[in-house]
Amino acid sequence: MEFLRKLFCRDTRATATEDREGPQPTFTRPRMDVGWITDPGRVRDHNEDSALVITAGHDTHQAHPPFGLLVLADGMGGHRAGEVASSMAARVAAHHITHQSYLPSLLGPERDARHPALTEVLIDAVQAANQMVSEEVPGSGTTLTCALVLGTQAYIAHVGDSRAYAITEEGIEQITHDHSVVDRLVDTGQLTPEEAAVHPQKNVLYRAIGQSGALEVDTHVRKFDEGDYLLLCSDGLWGLVSEATVVDLIRGEDSLQEACRRMVAAANDAGGSDNITAVLWRSPLG
8 A cells, every 4th residue: 555655646746857958848747636534523432434545647658647546435333343344445445446447557558458447447346345344344334435537537436325426517416326224215205305314214224335245336427527526425524514515615715625624624513423534526627
């Protein structure tokens, strides 16, 4: 993991050295615009959420677009070692995705073309995380939401009730679907969204990482316009802060890191009854 952190998170500004003929041109590679934060909240004494972010700048020589991998996992409350499960799931998924998508592309487009479609890579990564957690931390569980961003396009894989949102000029849109019991009851017309929001079983999942047997993984592919946002968040944020407030907080800050900090502060001001994690990406400007 330290190798990947050094490889992908290093400063991507490349400046030519001066020689006897005078200064050489400076080439700037656009960087992925990402902010993230995770917080235990005000009630729990430890954090079962895990966030993992890997970015790499644009490679003009190989024509590679900016690369970003955003991973969020929320260990299931009431299960043994939820924090271990979330950390393991995030790391296993990130390892699989980078090795099957980004690293092969460093060797050139011919090598990259022989690898499977990105949605298949994401599904395999989530299933690998599920198998590892079920074997190594039996009895635990976690959500898992992964977003692989290439340029202005995001490939998303999802299990559980952490969420991915798109924030555009039109407003906010929930991309993922919650795999919770109450959400299924809403889908079948047995509960209203308002009733689901206060239902005592609103956090009970019917699909999560750590379950035995086959696991169905939801996938989404989304193209983002210039300046649009992608937000990954745990239920410690979306369960306490309204979508309208989230939009205002994001649009009110130029810094994505400060926007994440303000979202966490808003959730804590609302009680902070759960762990809170937000990962925010902005589609390149200009």
